[in-house]
């Protein structure tokens with residue numbers, strides 16, 4: 001901070017608000033702290049009686065908070081996002097498209113370890129609509145050392161992207177609904193409509209649903225029929241638990257393919273299975289997915305649709321934050337469920 005004559009103040013940054021009083025008419029802020037003084041401000045400052053002012057000097061080693069925040073946000077931003085205008089040393093990052101929010105949380109911690117920088121984001125791995133606020137990038141002082149921004153830029157370049165929105169692919173989904181009670185028409189299928197709705201909301205559609213008995217060969221055969229029909233993702237429903245008639249995991253194993261995992265640290269959704277037949281994910285969905293509003297389905301399927309190949313480790317990470325409180329009105333994703341990943 002230094003004192004300068006207003007005549008020399010162009011391009012410098014005001015250190016404090018400047019108040020103007022016009023008797024009987026006005027009392028308020030004429031210039032805001034942080035304002036970059038322009039040539040045309042000089043006569044006005046003189047009429048308020050300011051021949052000398054306190055300024056932060058912006059030189060080639062420093063940056064004004066707004067310029068610095070913009071550079072920080074540009075460094076943090078990957079694809080699928082837009083930047084808002086800089087204001088008060090802050091730039092917001094918004095979703096430019098609807099899709100899956102990804103945040104490199106390890107890189108984020110390193111950026112925030114740099115003194116005088118602050119980047120705050122939403123939790124990763126949630127589906128966001130275009131226009132949603134995802135992150136705020138803030139510079140703490142009015143004027144910051146350029147070196148700090150350069151450090152952040154280097155870090156972001158090495159960990160690119162820190163924040164991005166991945167588009168969801170539109171998949172043709174095959175459903176294998178298991179259960180003697182459905183197959184013999186003792187009760188009506190309720191899983192199909194739930195899945196049609198959920199996949200529809202994610203931009204995917206149901207190719208075909210095959211209803212089968214609790215029979216390993218029938219289930220395995222249905223999986224292969226759907227693969228042959230061109231399904232890009234297959235979900236099997238029910239029969240995922242421990243009763244003698246719960247044969248879906250055995251059927252998925254029998255059908256072949258690579259088993260990624262059986263059992264997930266999420267409640268609801270513990271009896272989940274994930275397997276791959278080449279590039280086609282085959283999911284074993286327990287009964288809870290039909291019943292509860294938000295489950296393992298909502299944590300896993302958007303990531304698969306965003307093109308991620310999930311392995312056991314990805315699912316293990318879901319345990320921290322994997323407990324749904326089963327609120328009367330579900331606010332997911334605006335809650336802690338699934339936020340540990």
Ligand SMILES: Nc1nc2c(c(=O)[nH]1)N[C@H]1C(S)=C(S)[C@@H](COP(=O)(O)OP(=O)(O)OC[C@H]3O[C@@H](n4cnc5c(N)ncnc54)[C@H](O)[C@@H]3O)O[C@H]1N2
Pocket residue numbers: 177178179181182187188189190191192237238239240241242243246269270271285286287288289290
């Ligand atoms: N002793 C144990 N009991 C349970 C366990 C366990 O580990 N040990 N796990 C529990 C968990 S977790 C879940 S989730 C449920 C359901 O698991 P399943 O996937 O095996 O579900 P089903 O037994 O096939 O069915 C349960 C229930 O839902 C009805 N259902 C199933 N599919 C349909 C459908 N397409 N349409 C309408 N209704 C359907 C079914 O008739 C049953 O009433 O198991 C816990 N129990």
Ligand code: MOO
Pocket residue numbers: 266267268269270271272286287288
């Ligand atoms: O697969 Mo079950 O959730 O844990 O209800």
